[in-house]
Amino acid sequence: MSVLQDLRKFVRQHRGCGVLTIHLEPPADTAYSIEIGCRACDTALCCTVDAAAAAWDLTHTDLLLALN
């Protein structure tokens, strides 16, 4: 499973928990550092995502949905 799929899975699993915390580091040379946490479950996923535009678009879309 790719890092991107892990992120999407985490968002889906915890979307209904209430509060997701999302921390994005500005892109380094080739990657974003993304940390997503769920306060309800007291768990977090931290990973580095390749900054390829397509992959970022997919992640960002799901994150926006989670915040709505």
Ligand SMILES: [Zn+2]
């Ligand atoms: Zn949760």
